[in-house]
Amino acid sequence: MQFFQDFPGLLLDTFFDVLPIAVIIFGFQFLVIRKRVRNLKKVLAGMLYVLIGITFFLLGLEQALFPIGRSMAEQLTNPEFLQSVRITTGALHWQDYYWVYIFAFAIGAGTTIAEPALIAVAMKANEVSGGAIGVWGLRVAVAIGVAIGLALGSYRIVIGAPMHYFIISGYVIVVIQTFFSPKLIVPLAYDSGGVTTSTVTVPLVAALGLGLAETVPGRSPLIDGFGLIAFASLCPIISVMAYAQLSEFKDAHALKKRSKDEYYQKKQSGSGQNTKPDERS
Secondary structure, three states: OHHHHHHHHHHHHHHHHHHHHHHHHHHHHHHHHOOOOOOHHHHHHHHHHHHHHHHHHHHHHHHHHHHHHHHHHHHHOOHHHHHHHOOOOOOOOHHHHHHHHHHHHHHHHHHHHOOHHHHHHHHHHHHHOOOOOOHHHHHHHHHHHHHHHHHHHHHHHHHOOOHHHHHHHHHHHHHHHHHHOOOOOHHHHHHHHHHOOOOOHHHHHHHHHHHHHHHOOOOOOOOOOOOHHHHHHHHHHHHHHHHHHHHHHHHHHHHHHHHHHHHHHHHHHHHHHHOOOOOOO
């Protein structure tokens, strides 16, 4: 089987990739901190699990995720398929690739919701904030950002526009939002862009971008195929800060309405006492 041929070599390569991390950790532990590692057997067993897990993960990427991403891109940009679903006449236009944008949006949202790194960050943020930051609220906000980013990045590949126009414009929006967003959410929003580009999202996103660049006429895999991950990192920052801004506006509006209601209730109560007839008459 192909598995038994690839696994030993990939396991050895992964060992040498992980080795520098182990050397740094144990080097600091013994040479700087100068203390024995607690539960050394468990730590070594855990590192063995990491080594085997990364190896299996890399095999899964090569045999499943990368082929699926490229296959979907090839099928969605197949001329026969595009001709059957096109909405314009004459030559193909960017509007005719709408299924590509829908797929990019859906796969971006789906992979982000399932991203282990995002789940861990959302749970920790909820714990540290005392429940002020909801786990699902953060996950959904980030997922929407990634979905929009991938759809926008796919659109850029289809039309062949320079990527830096989109990225610069996006970070201008981020800078403006930073001044008007709640200070509690700004660092978390910036980190949200990083946790989305992790184990589940990156392989599919990279495969999708390369597949699109290889199949859309006139596109270069080297120039146009990369860059989707940049969109997937940028847009969640915008969406998380927008989520916080909307939540803050909603809370302020509700507080203002409640204060206004209480004011009118007190005013009506005071007015009723002033107009109360004199019982002696």
